Amino acid sequence: MNRPPAPTASIRDRLADAPEGSLRFLHGAAGSVCLGHLLRATSLGRPVDVDGRSRLVAARVQLAGRSVLIATRDQLATALALIELDGVARRLIVCTPDLPSEHLPAIVSQSDAEAIVSDGTNGLGLPLQVVCDGAVTPAQDTPTPRCRTEWVLLTSGTTGAPKLLVHSFASLTAPIDCAIARSSGSSARSDGQEVVWGTFYDIRRYGGLQIFFRALLGRGSLVLHGASEPIGEFLQRLGAHRVTHISGTPSHWRRALMSPHARAIAPRYIRLSGEIADQGILNALRSFYPHANVGHAFASTEAGVGFEVNDGLEGFPASIVGTPGDVEIKIIGGSLRIRSTRSAVRYLGEHAAPLVDREGFVDTGDMVERRGDRCYFLGRRTGIINVGGLKVHPEEVEAAINRHPAVRMSMVRSTRSRMTGSLVAADVVLKAEFDPAAAGDDESIPVFKRQIIQLCRDQLAPHKIPATIRFVPALELGAAGKLARHA
C-alpha cells in the first residue's frame, strides 16, 4: 500500500491489484453496485446491473482526453462516472448538488468542457452528452488511451457564482494514503473487520469526496445518501448496511441526533468536518454513541485536509502550529494558513487569483484564537457565513434586502446556532421616510420583515434567507466607507 503512486495514478490503477473479493460495494438509495464487478466485468464480458453504466463504458473512447462535466442528480451516478473516467478524461468537473443552472454556461466556458455526463436531459449544447441512468445492456470494453486527469471541484464565490479549483488524484488522496499508512482503522483489513463507510456529506463536495476515496482506497464499502431521501430512511439504510465509519458536518450530526432512527446505527468511528465542531456536538455524540471514536477534521476545498483532532475537544492543539511535516500550519493576523501537498493546484478561469502566497501557503480565511495550549476557531475573516456546511456571502444577501423600497442599507452577519452552526441575521436601516419610530407607526415593522423575507425567498437559496431581521438606526462604517464587518 505504501508504494509511491505512479504519475498517471487513477482510481482504477489503485484498485487494479485488489485481490478478488476484497472490493466491496457502493450502496445508493436505488440500489447497490459491486465494485469488483464494476472494475472487472467489462474484461470478463459480464453484464453489470448498473443503470447507464454501460453507456459510460461505451462512451469512454469518445470521452478519453476530453474535459467532461459531471452533473447528475443522484450521487451514485457521479460516483460511477468518477471511477469510470478518472485516468481517461483530461478533466473531470464535478458539479455540486443543487447547483443553480444559470451558473452552468460559465462553468462550461471556464473549464473548456466538451462533454457532459448527466442523468437528465439538459446537454447544455455540448457536443457529447452521456446519459448515466438508462436501460441496462452488457458492455464491451474497448482499450482506451490513458491520461492524467485534472479534477475540478466547485466552491462558492463572492458573487454567488462558484469558483473552480483544480485538484489532482495525488492531492485528493494524499490525506488518505497517510491515514492508510498509519492504518488507523481506515483499512478494511486492519483488524479483520469489514469497513463500511457512510457519509451525510455529499461526495460532490470536498469533505464527501474524501470519504469516497477513503472507502475506495481502503477497500471498504460506501453508503451514499439519495437525492431526496429523508434522514430517517438514510439512517435506517446505514444501519442495514452495518456502517462502521461515518462522516458529516456538525449540522448533519445534529439533525441525525434529532431523528428517532439515530439508534439504527452503531458506528466505530464518527468524523465531523466542513464546519466548526463545537464542544456541544462532540459531547452529544460521545454520550449517544459511547462505542465510537469521535474525531473532527479541518479541511477546505482550497487547502485540503489540514489536520484531524481526536481528543474529543473542540479546537486543536497549539503544538501543531509551526511544526514541520507533510502539512505546515501558521497563523498570520489571526488567520489559519496551510501549506501541504493536499492543497488544490490552482483556480481555473480567466482572472483567477493566485491560490497560495509567496511561500506556498493557502490563506484559509478561518480566524483562530490561541487560549493557553489550544487554538479555537472564531469564524470567517471575510464575514462568510457557514450555514450547515453551506457558505453564504453576506454581500449577496444584502443586495437582495436592499431591493426593498423602504431599505436604505443593510448588513448581514452570522448568528450562532446549535442546529446549523451559524445562521444568517440581518441588520437593516430604513429610509427616513419609512422609519416607524419617526412616524409613530409600530404596525409596519412586522410587515417590512415579511416583505424582506419574501424578497429574499424569491432570489436566494433557502439557507441564505435571513433567519432574523433587526431594524437599527445606523450601521457602523469603516475608514474606507465599507460596512464594518467583524469575524
Added chain:
Amino acid sequence: MPQQSMSIKATVISEIHQIAADDRKALAPLTDDLVLLDSGLDSLAIAILVARLEETLGFDPFTESDDVAYPVTLGDFIRFYEQAAGSHSVDTRQAG
C-alpha cells in the same frame, strides 16, 4: 406553573405556523409526540425557529450548556424551553 407552560407552548406553536407559512410548507398536526423532522419543517427551518424564539423569549436553551441533548419530538422541544424558562425571568404572557 401551568399558565406559563401553556404560554411557552403557544409561543412555540405560533412561531412554527409562521415559519411554515413563510416557507409555504404544509404542517403535520402539531401533537406532543410528533417527530420534529417529520413536522414539515426541515433542519434549517428548525434552526430558524430556535433563532426566532430567542428573539421572542430572550433565551436559547440549546446554547446554555455544552451538554444538552437534541430534541426528537415536539414535546421534547417544548420541554427544553419550559425547563430553561424556569432559570430566566421570562415574561411569557407578553411573549405569547
